[in-house]
Amino acid sequence: MVKINVGLKANGDFVRLLRIVLGIAFMVLLGSKLEAAEWLEITRNASGTAIYYLDDESVHHEGNKVLFWDKRKVSDDPDFNEISGYTEMDCKEFNYRTLQIIGYDKNGKSFTDHDAGQWQHIDANTAMAVFYGYVCKE
Numbered sequence: 001m002v003k004i005n006v007g008l009k010a011n012g013d014f015v016r017l018l019r020i021v022l023g024i025a026f027m028v029l030l031g032s033k034l035e036a037a038e039w040l041e042i043t044r045n046a047s048g049t050a051i052y053y054l055d056d057e058s059v060h061h062e063g064n065k066v067l068f069w070d071k072r073k074v075s076d077d078p079d080f081n082e083i084s085g086y087t088e089m090d091c092k093e094f095n096y097r098t099l100q101i102i103g104y105d106k107n108g109k110s111f112t113d114h115d116a117g118q119w120q121h122i123d124a125n126t127a128m129a130v131f132y133g134y135v136c137k138e
Helices: 009-035 125-135
Strands: 039-044 050-055 060-062 066-075 078-090 095-105 110-112
Touching: 009 050, 039 125, 050 125, 066 125, 078 125
Parallel strands: none
Antiparallel strands: 039 050, 050 066, 060 066, 066 078, 078 095, 095 110
């Protein structure tokens, strides 16, 4: 029998390594899912510099709440080209929050944020109001 020493000093090191490996695997799987998604154009801003999309297959209803992936492509932002968000929308309370963000800067470098945002009211005549009309329809 051959023993391999990977240099893990304690159980804590193993758990830390396992979290890193699982985190990388999750991001690879999530990234490939978002690339393969069928994005439905929902709306554009008045100047046409931002286009908003919905992954229609990701829409999941849980009571008064809806979970879905949205994407925004922008042409006038000096830093970012594309931002996707996993959004939770409360159809009864007319508010939403972003649970996760994945974005790409102008150089193609990706970034992520897994912290759930604060609940925000959906203002009339905004992209989120258009999303509301689409995903909260009965």
